[in-house]
Amino acid sequence: MPETAKLRIVGRCVELDAGLAQTLVARGIGEIAVDADLVRVRGEFVVPGGTVAIRCRELSAEEALIDVCGRAPPLAWSAPRADAGQAGQDGAAGADGGVIRIVCERLLSVPRLLACGSPGGDSQGGGNGLQPTTPRARDGAFNKAKDGGPFGGRVLKKFGLSYFLSVAYGEHGHDGGRGGDGLPPGRPGCGGDGGGVDVSxxxxxxxxxxxxxxxxxxxxCGSAGKGAKGGTGGLGGLNRLYRYQWFKKTFDLPMNSGNAEVAWARKSYGLAPHAASGRAGPAGSDSDVGLTAHAGAPGVVRCRSMEAADLATAFDAGFLxxxxxxxxxxLDCAQVEAAQEIARWGVSLLDAGAAPADSMSLRRSLEQLLSQIRPSGHPRSSTDAVAGES
Known part of the structure; x- marks a missing residue:
C-alpha cells in the first residue's frame, strides 16, 4: 500500500473547497494540516480516509462538508455467483474513517463533519454444483470367435458353417452420475472502523x-450454490445385425436402420434397436453455508469549548x-483593524500560556507591531514616531 503524502497549508486566509480536495487526493496527499488566521470551507472537501487538521482564529462554512469517511471497497468479483464447481470469493473489508481536528478561537459557522468507516464488501455467491456427464455407450461389435460381440449376442439363423445371421448387442447405457453439490459463498467483508472528530x-x-x-x-453474504441435477441415464448402444458367409462378414447394419432385412429380423426375433438405457443419477445437495462479518468499531466525536489556557496549548511558537x-x-494592506485583531489574539494566546519557551520574544514582536498602530486605528507615521519620542 503506497505511503500517504502529507501537506501543510499556511496562509492568512485559506479556502478549502471540492476542487482543492480532488487535486490533493489525485496527487496521493491524504494528510492535510492547515494553519491560518481565517479558514473558509466551501462545498464538499472530501479526503477519503485522510486526516484534516485545522488551526485558526476564525472558521466559517458555506453549506460545507469535511468528509474523511473510509473509501468504499471495490467489488472483489465480476459476477454475482462463482462459476459452477467454484466457491464464492470473499468481499473486501471496509476502510477505516479518517480524523478531523479543528482548533480555533471562534466558529462563525460549522461544516458538517464526517469520519465514518465504509461498509464491508458483499461476498460472491457460491457456484452451483457441476452437472455430471454420462459416458456414451458403445455399439454392438461382432466377434466371429463368439456368438456375439463384447456385450453379448446370439445367432439368429445358420446353415452349417457357411451362413450365420447374428445380432451383437450394444453396451447397456451407463447410469447417470450424482449431481455436484452446491458450493459455499465467500465471506463478506467486515465494516471499517469509525474515525475521529475533535473540535475545540x-x-x-x-x-x-x-x-x-x-x-x-x-x-x-452471497447466496449459497444449488446442487446440480443428477446425470441423465445413458442411452444403450446400438444392437447390430450381422451376416457371415464362409467366414467373411457380408452384412453389418445397426438395428435402427431402414433396411428390409433388419426390419424383418427385428420383427421375427423381437429385437430392440438399442441396449437398455441407464438410470438417472441422484441430485447433488444444496449448500447451506451462510457466512457473516462484523461491523467496525464506532469512532469518537468530541466538540467542545475550552478555557483559554487549555486552548493555548494547541498553538506553538511556529504558529505564533x-x-x-x-x-x-x-497592516501593509492598510487593513488596520484586522491587523490589530490578529496581533491582539496572538498576545492573548501568550497571556494564556502558549509557547512558554518563546513567549518573551514573541510578545515583544507582537507588541512592537501593535505600537505601530495609532489608538484611532491608523498606522503611525514617521512624524508620529518622532513626536512621540520628543
Whole structure:
C-alpha cells in the first residue's frame, strides 16, 4: 500500500473547497494540516480516509462538508455467483474513517463533519454444483470367435458353417452420475472502523454541530450454490445385425436402420434397436453455508469549548510567528483593524500560556507591531514616531 503524502497549508486566509480536495487526493496527499488566521470551507472537501487538521482564529462554512469517511471497497468479483464447481470469493473489508481536528478561537459557522468507516464488501455467491456427464455407450461389435460381440449376442439363423445371421448387442447405457453439490459463498467483508472528530474552540459555536464517526456496516453474504441435477441415464448402444458367409462378414447394419432385412429380423426375433438405457443419477445437495462479518468499531466525536489556557496549548511558537506575519501583512494592506485583531489574539494566546519557551520574544514582536498602530486605528507615521519620542 503506497505511503500517504502529507501537506501543510499556511496562509492568512485559506479556502478549502471540492476542487482543492480532488487535486490533493489525485496527487496521493491524504494528510492535510492547515494553519491560518481565517479558514473558509466551501462545498464538499472530501479526503477519503485522510486526516484534516485545522488551526485558526476564525472558521466559517458555506453549506460545507469535511468528509474523511473510509473509501468504499471495490467489488472483489465480476459476477454475482462463482462459476459452477467454484466457491464464492470473499468481499473486501471496509476502510477505516479518517480524523478531523479543528482548533480555533471562534466558529462563525460549522461544516458538517464526517469520519465514518465504509461498509464491508458483499461476498460472491457460491457456484452451483457441476452437472455430471454420462459416458456414451458403445455399439454392438461382432466377434466371429463368439456368438456375439463384447456385450453379448446370439445367432439368429445358420446353415452349417457357411451362413450365420447374428445380432451383437450394444453396451447397456451407463447410469447417470450424482449431481455436484452446491458450493459455499465467500465471506463478506467486515465494516471499517469509525474515525475521529475533535473540535475545540474558545467560544461556543453559534450553530449546532453535525458530526458523525459511525462504524461501517458489514457486507452482505452471497447466496449459497444449488446442487446440480443428477446425470441423465445413458442411452444403450446400438444392437447390430450381422451376416457371415464362409467366414467373411457380408452384412453389418445397426438395428435402427431402414433396411428390409433388419426390419424383418427385428420383427421375427423381437429385437430392440438399442441396449437398455441407464438410470438417472441422484441430485447433488444444496449448500447451506451462510457466512457473516462484523461491523467496525464506532469512532469518537468530541466538540467542545475550552478555557483559554487549555486552548493555548494547541498553538506553538511556529504558529505564533505566523500570527505576527499575518498581522504585518494586514497592516501593509492598510487593513488596520484586522491587523490589530490578529496581533491582539496572538498576545492573548501568550497571556494564556502558549509557547512558554518563546513567549518573551514573541510578545515583544507582537507588541512592537501593535505600537505601530495609532489608538484611532491608523498606522503611525514617521512624524508620529518622532513626536512621540520628543
Amino acid at each position: 474552540s474558545g467560544a461556543p459555536s453559534p450553530t449546532p454541530f453535525e458530526a458523525c464517526a459511525d462504524a461501517g456496516a458489514p457486507g452482505e 510567528r505566523q500570527v505576527h506575519d499575518w498581522a504585518e501583512q494586514a
